[in-house]
Amino acid sequence: MTASTTGLAAIAPTGTAPDATPGDHDERRRRFRFIQNPKAATGTVILGIYVIFAVIGPWIAPYDPSQRGNSLVAAPSSKHWFGTTHLGQDIFSQVLVGTRGVLYVGFLAGAIATVLSVLVGVTAGYLGGLTDEGMSALSNVFLVIPALPLIVIITSALPGANDTLIALLIGLTSWAWGARILRAQTLSLRRRDYVEAARASGEKTWRVILFEIMPNLTAVIASGFVGTVIFAVMSEITLAFIGVSDVSEWNWGTILYWAQSQQALDQHAWWWFVPAGLAVALLGTSLALLNFGIDEFVNPRLRDSGGQKIRTVSGSVRMRVGFTPVVRPADLRPPRGAPVPPQPTDAAVTTVSFGKERAT
8 A cells, every 4th residue: 555645745855956066165075074073173183283292392392301400390480381390400391302202102103003903904804714814813812912011021121222112012012903803894895796896807816905995994994093002102101100111211201200200299399290191181182082083984873964954844854863853743734824735545654764755
């Protein structure tokens, strides 16, 4: 039995006319959709400021961070914005100079871990067989290795442990989890129709992986990279705070190490550890917001589509993500004074769901 849909004929998605062409504004919005996300935009701006400070920090620092002065444990002032240490060193200069070391370790470790996770995870998931079993066993071994204690042992045994060595150790011990995720995603992609069609057309394996599999894993790879950077930054600061890394190289963990060793809290010298702690917190917040933005950009259920509407006779109904828009009878009722459309003769109920009609 088919129900008449005359009363619903006026319902149509906004802006879906067949002859409508998207303008420059719509093209620009689609191009910068990721930046339009408030979380992604905020995280990108904060991270960009940190990157600028990491590049130009040693040049714009008002003092040498290791230079001693006569003002010992001085509170913040116009001369020393973040106060001074027990040796008269300027804390603001230490924070600026230390930004480069923190970001260098974070991004280098993130790049190393991401490259390894892509090589192992995608190769194991696509090839399968003995290759998959061998690489999966290797990933399982690295998953159970305690990364931070291992890094502490190695850096303590090597006297010249610098930022590059710490970044290499963090990257080599933090790729396994990302490889497992990429392997699972590759297993679900390798049997898709377009991948089978590329294989059937004679494409080489590396071309299928690079041009058919990898574009669909871009968001997962980016999210894994951001997560590894967060872990690497926290590991670098932790190693410096406990005195394992070279305390002569300035970073935020080194500032906290000297503040803790000289009992800054007992001396009520809050300016010695608060700026470095806030710098760590803001950097972690920016990376977390960037990660959330990537997740919302990739996942349609989390994407902000609150502006999408469907048009009715008496107005429009806003569509919400994850829910079918409910059109109330009052929305379908024509305006006062308008001609009443003919009603269906059969008792039928019509369900409207995202532009599709189904009679029950």
